[in-house]
Amino acid sequence: MEDDLLTGIKAGVVAGRLGGMGDMTRAALDTGVPAADIMSLGLIEAMSIVGEKFEKKEYFVPEVLVSARAMHESMDVLRPLLEASGVEPLARVTMGTVKGDLHDIGKDIVSIVLTGAGFEVQSLGADVPSEKFVEAAAGGAGVVGMSSLLTTTRPRMAEVIRLLEERGLRDGVKVIIGGAAVTEGFANEIGADGYGADAAQAVRLVKSLLGIQ
Amino acid sequence: MKLIDRLPTDHRPVVPLMGYPGVTAAGRKAKAALTEPVTHLECMTLLENRFRPDALFMIMDLTVEAEALGLDVTFETDGPPSVVSHPIDDAAKLAALKVPDPRRSGRMPLFLEVAASLKGKLSGMLGAYCIGPFTLAAELAGPEDLAIKTITDPDFAKSAVDFSAEVGRAYATALVRAGADVVAILEPTAVMLSPATFEQFCAEPLARLGATVRSEGGCPVLHICGDSTHLFGPMATCGMDGLSLDHPVDLAKAFEAVGPGTVVIGNVDPVGVMMEGDPQSVRKASGILIERFGDLPNYVLGTGCDLPGETPLENIDALMAMREAAGA
Numbered sequence: 001m002e003d004d005l006l007t008g009i010k011a012g013v014v015a016g017r018l019g020g021m022g023d024m025t026r027a028a029l030d031t032g033v034p035a036a037d038i039m040s041l042g043l044i045e046a047m048s049i050v051g052e053k054f055e056k057k058e059y060f061v062p063e064v065l066v067s068a069r070a071m072h073e074s075m076d077v078l079r080p081l082l083e084a085s086g087v088e089p090l091a092r093v094t095m096g097t098v099k100g101d102l103h104d105i106g107k108d109i110v111s112i113v114l115t116g117a118g119f120e121v122q123s124l125g126a127d128v129p130s131e132k133f134v135e136a137a138a139g140g141a142g143v144v145g146m147s148s149l150l151t152t153t154r155p156r157m158a159e160v161i162r163l164l165e166e167r168g169l170r171d172g173v174k175v176i177i178g179g180a181a182v183t184e185g186f187a188n189e190i191g192a193d194g195y196g197a198d199a200a201q202a203v204r205l206v207k208s209l210l211g212i213q
Numbered sequence: 214m215k216l217i218d219r220l221p222t223d224h225r226p227v228v229p230l231m232g233y234p235g236v237t238a239a240g241r242k243a244k245a246a247l248t249e250p251v252t253h254l255e256c257m258t259l260l261e262n263r264f265r266p267d268a269l270f271m272i273m274d275l276t277v278e279a280e281a282l283g284l285d286v287t288f289e290t291d292g293p294p295s296v297v298s299h300p301i302d303d304a305a306k307l308a309a310l311k312v313p314d315p316r317r318s319g320r321m322p323l324f325l326e327v328a329a330s331l332k333g334k335l336s337g338m339l340g341a342y343c344i345g346p347f348t349l350a351a352e353l354a355g356p357e358d359l360a361i362k363t364i365t366d367p368d369f370a371k372s373a374v375d376f377s378a379e380v381g382r383a384y385a386t387a388l389v390r391a392g393a394d395v396v397a398i399l400e401p402t403a404v405m406l407s408p409a410t411f412e413q414f415c416a417e418p419l420a421r422l423g424a425t426v427r428s429e430g431g432c433p434v435l436h437i438c439g440d441s442t443h444l445f446g447p448m449a450t451c452g453m454d455g456l457s458l459d460h461p462v463d464l465a466k467a468f469e470a471v472g473p474g475t476v477v478i479g480n481v482d483p484v485g486v487m488m489e490g491d492p493q494s495v496r497k498a499s500g501i502l503i504e505r506f507g508d509l510p511n512y513v514l515g516t517g518c519d520l521p522g523e524t525p526l527e528n529i530d531a532l533m534a535m536r537e538a539a540g541a
């Protein structure tokens with residue numbers, strides 16, 4: 001029974017079944033499944049399947065976005081319980097598209113898959129002033145993720161890194177970048193900690209930078 | 214006449230999308246070129262005189278149709294303008310929109326005026342842009358919200374895309390009547406869809422828009438940027454005269470998908486090669502394309518997408534020089 005409910009939650013997120021995820025989550029909690037298990041065995045596993053399907057081009061952007069909504073329906077029920085029980089996210093990641101650039105789909109997909117992998121992701125949106133990334137680092141984010149799809153907006157990434165250095169924040173935070181305008185080489189050039197070509201790589205990258213298995 | 218029958222036969226056709234380098238070369242601002250017909254025309258004249266492309270496209274602007282529908286547009290960066298917000302989030306707001314009259318809505322008249330001024334004065338064809346139905350619907354409703362609604366509210370998504378196709382048909386009709394020979398339908402946002410979703414929402418509206426361009430005597434070309442390889446199948450069913458494709462794709466697959474009557478335009482990397490490279494790298498990249506596809510009568514050498522304003526003009530010279538290169 002408990003297993004059935006967990007399997008149902010997982011399948012519901014993978015299939016992007018909206019509207020009933022909250023009830024299903026409450027039902028699982030009622031039968032005694034711990035919130036942390038629903039999170040890790042239900043939602044996180046489901047989103048890693050969604051991430052794999054996206055990588056294999058079985059899923060495209062709309063499917064991933066709908067799965068993310070289903071995950072959020074369940075998470076809204078779990079969040080207060082997890083917070084009360086003191087379960088910590090793996091780390092806090094701040095994600096945004098740099099100033100002047102309005103392409104937000106790619107970085108949202110990365111945020112979704114990172115959330116699904118157990119990270120707490122704060123989304124700054126698109127067209128984000130460099131200062132905002134720095135504020136997020138000052139506020140305790142362990143990882144700052146920046147996206148740029150327009151070559152003309154790439155220099156903003158170097159600017160954020162420079163500002164982090166100036167404020168003495170650079171050593172306390174990992175900086176990762178991605179998006180069509182940047183490459184691994186560019187990441188090295190500006191002194192970022194890593195580059196991710198897609199969402200699945202972003203998860204591997206963040207885990208390896210933070211030494212998480 | 215179809216595009217393939219309008220291509221030059223005495224040399225290899227070359228068509229870069231170079232509106233913004235024209236703005237830079239004229240020493241103008243994007244905002245001026247996109248709000249003042251004389252300035253737009255000045256940039257076009259400069260490009261025509263220097264490059265004499267086989268088709269000269271006007272300056273790309275993905276906000277014209279959305280602005281004509283009442284959305285706010287910003288010219289904040291000195292590059293292409295963009296739509297500020299996406300307020301059309303339900304069926305009632307969508308139903309309240311009317312197809313704008315291109316002769317008196319927003320900046321549509323500017324493009325009609327520039328087209329009319331250039332008509333008959335170019336060495337090659339005159340190209341105009343019109344936004345694709347899915348991309349316009351995404352500007353109205355928000356790209357992610359529209360993407361989600363293709364699954365959760367397909368009726369809304371369908372109506373938004375259908376309405377957008379009607380906006381495009383009215384504008385494209387006016388562009389061809391004003392003098393455009395080719396209308397490139399810009400559908401970048403559809404690159405995020407699966408082939409099935411593209412077929413369900415985009416194929417028919419695109420075909421309808423393309424058919425309108427053709428019935429007015431223009432040549433419809435479909436342009437999707439990014440890696441659109443997975444969409445080649447359904448794109449080939451839209452009845453276009455040509456596909457214009459971006460640098461991440463292998464054009465060989467596109468030729469397979471469309472057959473010999475449809476032109477394939479592309480796909481030198483607009484940023485990595487055209488903007489960041491030098492004439493030597495342009496010759497190298499386009500030389501590879503010509504070696505592979507130069508013998509095909511339905512191949513047009515072009516840039517994968519719109520060139521950034523910072524592209525050196527010498528690099529465009531190098532691309533244009535490929536007209537005479539061996540294999541022609």
Ligand code: B12
Nearest residue numbers: 102103104106145147150151178179196198199293439518
């Ligand atoms: C859809 C699209 C648009 C939509 C954007 C909708 C939106 N709100 O996001 C619209 C139509 C509005 C648009 C507008 C423009 N666009 Co556009 N657009 C695209 C397109 C076709 C797809 C982008 C996309 O969403 N892909 C799907 C997502 C899922 O993929 P992704 O973004 O690559 O993200 C993945 C990875 O990169 C990575 N990733 C992304 N971010 C991050 C961050 C981190 C930290 C990590 C680790 C990984 C990571 O993971 C993601 C998931 O796997 C690209 C083509 C391309 N090659 O990318 C052009 C493209 C980005 N656009 C381009 C241009 C030029 C423009 C315009 C200037 C066009 C114009 N002339 O008006 C405007 C600019 C508006 C602005 N100021 O930002 C150019 C940029 C050229 C350049 N290098 O400078 C591109 C590359 C097309 C081209 N070849 O020319 N565009």
